[in-house]
Amino acid sequence: MSDRHRTLASDLTFTEADFRQIARHASQQYGLNIKIEKKGLIYARLARRIRTLGLPDFKAYCDLATGPRAASEAEELLSALTTNVSSFYRERHHFDALKATVLPALREKMLSGAGIRIWSAGCSAGQEPYSIAATIKGCWPDLKSNAVTILGSDVDGRILEKAQAGTYRATEVASLKPDEKDLLFEPGTRGSDVVYVRPELKEMVRFERINLVDEWRHAAPFDIIFCRNVVIYFERSTQHKLWQRFRDSLAPQGHLFIGHSERLTGPAEAQFRSTGITSFEKLAP
Ligand SMILES: C[S@@+](CC[C@H](N)C(=O)[O-])C[C@H]1O[C@@H](n2cnc3c(N)ncnc32)[C@H](O)[C@@H]1O
Incomplete structure (x- = not known):
């Protein structure tokens, strides 16, 4: 159980293997380097989506969103992986x-x-x-x-x-x-x-x-x-x-x-x- 992300009884299971699947997808598709420290953030960004889809855990979600027929779910995942912070006249x-x-x-x-x-x-x-x-x-x-x-x-x-x-x-x-x-x-x-x-x-x-x-x-x-x-x-x-x-x-x-x-x-x-x-x-x- 040590590699599981659990903070509440109702939490979804998010294993290191699930994280690695997402990180590999992010790297291969978009060149992104998602470090393990981001696991909690990714959990926070995706948990609601996974519940909305009625999926049991991150494993099911990873298979859906990183698979060959991911289509629109790949977009959802991408939004969860990227940081869009910006502002007018930044820098x-x-x-x-x-x-x-x-x-x-x-x-x-x-x-x-x-x-x-x-x-x-x-x-x-x-x-x-x-x-x-x-x-x-x-x-x-x-x-x-x-x-x-x-x-x-x-x-x-x-x-x-x-x-x-x-x-x-x-x-x-x-x-x-x-x-x-x-x-x-x-x-x-x-x-x-x-x-x-x-x-x-x-x-x-x-x-x-x-x-x-x-x-x-x-x-x-x-x-x-x-x-x-x-x-x-x-x-x-x-x-x-x-x-x-x-x-x-x-x-x-x-x-x-x-x-x-x-x-x-x-x-x-x-x-x-x-x-x-x-x-x-x-x-x-
Ligand atoms: C932090 S924002 C930077 C916005 C703006 N350039 C600025 O400095 O305020 C980073 C943007 O890079 C985009 N991005 C991430 N990976 C990308 C990729 N592989 N190709 C194109 N854009 C990407 C994200 O979607 C996000 O909108």
């Missing part, structure tokens, strides 16, 4: 850098009509790509539609539905400065319980489901890639490969922004120069 120094140096260097390109392409990879509920769009609109208010396109992608289809809707609880955005709210949200909705992202920002962002460990079908190159607080959950070898793939997907002198606790590692490390806190510019080959 504000990156948006300051966009404003101060990165966008001014791209101004000629924007004016030439060549089209600036930005990728927010692992964008969760859209706060990151919409913050990028608002920063750009703040710098270039007369921007023509299609002058900048932002791809927001995530592996979690459910979180992308929220991103696409562009609707947030007022409490989620309460700490933003008034001018940031003005740039981001429709004026009529401010002061109510929900806020709606401005349509002109929504027009700049296209959302797509992309599993970063799969093949990428969208066309590179990008001028800027944000991939923040995503790779930290991956295995080290997957991290190395991803940094290199981002490097290969960037235009010459393209910019990469990564999360505060992430580090560029592997062969890609030597192919970037640091431009600030966890921000990098691609070096010429």
Whole structure:
């Protein structure tokens, strides 16, 4: 009984073998490195679902959700395995850098009509790509539609539905400065319980489901890639490969922004120069 997760008499049995089955699935399908310390969290996130399905224990659930005919249950499991925490202007120094140096260097390109392409990879509920769009609109208010396109992608289809809707609880955005709210949200909705992202920002962002460990079908190159607080959950070898793939997907002198606790590692490390806190510019080959 020692390997069983039991805290209440009514608890569901969750053995180490069940945990390993889930961790193996997370690694193989999404590159995620789920440590044993997360067993309790996974229990908490899935127990209600297992009871709703009327299943007797985690073993039955693992067989259902990780099996070949898992379909929609695989989505439920994915949501339980991923961390979707995000916020508008998270790691504000990156948006300051966009404003101060990165966008001014791209101004000629924007004016030439060549089209600036930005990728927010692992964008969760859209706060990151919409913050990028608002920063750009703040710098270039007369921007023509299609002058900048932002791809927001995530592996979690459910979180992308929220991103696409562009609707947030007022409490989620309460700490933003008034001018940031003005740039981001429709004026009529401010002061109510929900806020709606401005349509002109929504027009700049296209959302797509992309599993970063799969093949990428969208066309590179990008001028800027944000991939923040995503790779930290991956295995080290997957991290190395991803940094290199981002490097290969960037235009010459393209910019990469990564999360505060992430580090560029592997062969890609030597192919970037640091431009600030966890921000990098691609070096010429
Ligand atoms: C903590 S959020 C980061 C959101 C945003 N980038 C930020 O920094 O605020 C991590 C996101 O990575 C996504 N993710 C996890 N594994 C992924 C994978 N294999 N491919 C694409 N996205 C993934 C999760 O669904 C989640 O929405």
